Amino acid sequence: MSLILxxxxxxFETVKALKQVNFEVKEGxxxxxxxxxxxxxxxxxxxxxxxxxxxxxxxxxxxxDIDKEYRQVRQIIGYMPGRFSLYMDLSVEENLAFYARVFxxxxxxxxxxxxxxxxxxxxxxxxLAGRLSGGMKQKLALSCxxxxxxxxxxxxxxxxxxxxxxxxxxxxxxxxxxGEGITTVVSTPYMDEAELCDRVALIQKGELLAVSDPSAMAxxxxxxxxxxxSGKGVYAYLEKVRQLEACKHAWLFGDRLHVTLRSEADATxxxxxxxxWQDESLVWQSIVPSIEDRFMGLLQQESEVSSEQGEGI
Amino acid sequence: MTAAKDPIIEVxxxxxxxxxxxxxxxxxxxxxxxxxxxxxxxxxAGKTTAIRILCGLSYPTSGEIMVAGFNxxxxxxxxxxxxxxxxxxxxxxxDLSVSENIRLYAGIYGLGRKEIASREEQLLERLGLTQIxxxxxxxxxxxxxxxxxxxxxxxxxxAIVFLDEPTGGVDPITRRxxxxxIHDATLEGITVFVTTHYMDEAEYCDRVSxxxxxxxxxxxxxxxxKQSYKSKNMNEVFLKLARS
Numbered sequence: 001m002s003l004i005l006x007x008x009x010x011x012f013e014t015v016k017a018l019k020q021v022n023f024e025v026k027e028g029x030x031x032x033x034x035x036x037x038x039x040x041x042x043x044x045x046x047x048x049x050x051x052x053x054x055x056x057x058x059x060x061x062x063x064x065d066i067d068k069e070y071r072q073v074r075q076i077i078g079y080m081p082g083r084f085s086l087y088m089d090l091s092v093e094e095n096l097a098f099y100a101r102v103f104x105x106x107x108x109x110x111x112x113x114x115x116x117x118x119x120x121x122x123x124x125x126x127x128l129a130g131r132l133s134g135g136m137k138q139k140l141a142l143s144c145x146x147x148x149x150x151x152x153x154x155x156x157x158x159x160x161x162x163x164x165x166x167x168x169x170x171x172x173x174x175x176x177x178x179g180e181g182i183t184t185v186v187s188t189p190y191m192d193e194a195e196l197c198d199r200v201a202l203i204q205k206g207e208l209l210a211v212s213d214p215s216a217m218a219x220x221x222x223x224x225x226x227x228x229x230s231g232k233g234v235y236a237y238l239e240k241v242r243q244l245e246a247c248k249h250a251w252l253f254g255d256r257l258h259v260t261l262r263s264e265a266d267a268t269x270x271x272x273x274x275x276x277w278q279d280e281s282l283v284w285q286s287i288v289p290s291i292e293d294r295f296m297g298l299l300q301q302e303s304e305v306s307s308e309q310g311e312g313i
Numbered sequence: 314m315t316a317a318k319d320p321i322i323e324v325x326x327x328x329x330x331x332x333x334x335x336x337x338x339x340x341x342x343x344x345x346x347x348x349x350x351x352x353x354x355x356x357x358a359g360k361t362t363a364i365r366i367l368c369g370l371s372y373p374t375s376g377e378i379m380v381a382g383f384n385x386x387x388x389x390x391x392x393x394x395x396x397x398x399x400x401x402x403x404x405x406x407x408d409l410s411v412s413e414n415i416r417l418y419a420g421i422y423g424l425g426r427k428e429i430a431s432r433e434e435q436l437l438e439r440l441g442l443t444q445i446x447x448x449x450x451x452x453x454x455x456x457x458x459x460x461x462x463x464x465x466x467x468x469x470x471x472a473i474v475f476l477d478e479p480t481g482g483v484d485p486i487t488r489r490x491x492x493x494x495i496h497d498a499t500l501e502g503i504t505v506f507v508t509t510h511y512m513d514e515a516e517y518c519d520r521v522s523x524x525x526x527x528x529x530x531x532x533x534x535x536x537x538x539k540q541s542y543k544s545k546n547m548n549e550v551f552l553k554l555a556r557s
């Protein structure tokens with residue numbers, strides 16, 4: 001195992017940021033931590049980076065304990081924090097040289113590892129880091145996190161606020177880095193990125209909801225999931241569908257609705273009702289859930305449980 | 314481009330330069346009253362620059378621009394009274410309570426004391442926040458905060474609300490509830506001008522424009538764009554346009 005998180009608990013004053021978080025990442029794996037803001041992702045990353053110590057539980061990176069052996073941990077990891085943390089008043093190349101030197105290496109020695117990423121920003125190497133665009137900052141931060149050839153790379157929300165094109169490019173780079181045998185743990189609020197990982201963990205309010213490979217994760221989701229499309233647009237149907245007795249949940253999902261029924265037996269009844277709406281452009285079909293469907297299913301299960309227990313926020 | 318029926322925003326040849334850099338290169342488009350207008354583009358394409366001009370926060374270098382019937386050169390204060398604005402980065406004051414934030418914004422927009430009091434109650438009830446009205450904003454979850462921020466941005470019933478990446482980092486259910494609130498706002502006649510990096514959300518817009526390097530490269534309904542660019546979904550449309 002490359003890294004092990006063993007029943008981690010962490011609280012800040014009265015807030016329980018992490019509750020019994022427990023998972024392992026294999027050597028060479030590209031592992032995704034998927035969850036919204038406030039789920040506890042950054043706290044977990046700070047623990048992995050040896051910057052925070054858990055209240056209880058244990059975290060080891062390649063066998064080194066993040067508390068007692070933090071010096072060794074810091075040698076073998078590359079950490080890209082969620083907030084841009086390079087030196088704004090140093091140039092692109094100065095930042096890179098600085099990080100190389102702190103780790104007792106040179107840019108030249110490991111240049112082959114960062115070549116693909118760094119060449120995209122090399123034309124701006126004299127520019128101050130503070131003056132780069134969002135996408136370029138992110139590439140520089142990745143170069144700096146990689147320059148000492150870490151064994152484990154931990155990236156905290158590298159694609160948040162980044163457009164769809166740059167996000168795609170960033171994931172292409174992560175795949176290449178994986179090819180170099182570096183274990184990567186990456187967090188994201190974008191569900192579509194989950195499908196690009198070997199395995200993913202879903203996290204919400206400090207608790208892991210599920211850990212598995214993306215296709216298994218989706219398959220374990222709702223069995224009674226249907227999609228509804230219409231040439232007239234689907235928004236007008238949202239409330240109508242929700243009012244059907246057979247409907248457990250209905251949500252907008254791009255240009256369609258995703259509808260979860262209460263039981264298999266309801267399917268034919270629903271079809272009849274839909275036919276009676278006399279919209280010939282209406283398409284209703286059973287679908288395989290995506291990771292996002294699965295995550296939404298888990299969130300709803302959880303909120304049903306907590307409302308039964310009478311919990312507020 | 315189709316002729317405007319009842320435009321609330323009209324932009325003709327809008328140019329904004331910073332020194333020799335052209336951030337907005339002759340943008341021309343209109344937004345219909347009551348529609349949800351998606352304003353998409355890659356990072357650095359010039360979206361924020363354009364939004365700042367439309368909100369009366371910055372002057373264009375040239376062009377003819379009308380927002381809610383007012384001119385962006387010399388009627389900026391009138392524009393500001395007619396619009397609402399919310400962004401992901403900043404929307405509410407962290408160190409004020411839920412209730413204080415509502416009253417602060419309502420006051421800024423010139424609502425009377427009595428009206429504020431009654432509408433504050435309605436709003437808190439609708440959002441299910443009545444019991445936590447005294448909590449500081451920093452103590453409530455992001456999803457709740459964003460729903461409240463949106464409600465506050467339209468509290469004074471503006472003609473147009475500008476939403477700059479309102480759902481970034483929000484969980485997938487809250488994100489959808491947020492879009493349902495956007496739809497409800499349009500039923501009250503509010504026009505919505507919105508940016509997002511979630512391409513599924515582009516599907517929820519009536520029309521979508523896509524900016525590439527300071528220019529509007531495409532503008533149509535989501536269905537029209539998918540057809541023109543032979544794409545299954547808006548993500549593909551976006552990748553085709555922004556990558557080329």
